[in-house]
Amino acid sequence: MEETPVTCQEITKMVSRYIDNQLNDKEMESFIQHVRSCPSCYEELETYFIISLATRVLDDSSAANYNIKALLEQNLKENEKRLRHRKIRFWLCLFLILIFLVLDVLLTLHWLGILPFPFAF
Template identity: 35%
Template structure:
């Protein structure tokens, strides 16, 4: 991903509007590119500071650590999504194999031994 494109995605990152593929590429780029990380950090700090000012609850926050936590949380969410997709693909593949075996058995092509109970 090029820096210009990554920087154009910062507003969508802040509002959680990136697709999983875009989010993964964005995070990878930001972790490897100090300039883009600094740009993201600036926008993130401004965004969060404005939100905290609106809340007016007087709580102090370490905004830089919040960005690190936010990046980690989104990476974790992406990893969970990938695991679920792999499990779903494996389930579908096993279901298709079971259905195929049942059809071949019913057609007499395969003979599975039947064990009376």
């Protein structure tokens, strides 16, 4: 799959269309991809999202209410995915650090002659 690089400027132009669900699949993909990896664009989207939410809540039509729910659900799902990935990365780092720490201690003890290994080093 070809990845089209999108600039922050292009993303800024797409934000309102994203909020209105008017992006096509390809635009949506590059938009989400960019927003996920670009904190400043994400912040921009968040601001627009809150503003659009506030203005749509003032509208009585149930279609608008449905849109808010769908958009919010979509937004929440993306956030959940992001958090999940971040958590996995965190635990993986912690796990690796712990392994290195344990190995370091074991090797030091071995080197000091305190801990003889059953296998040769």
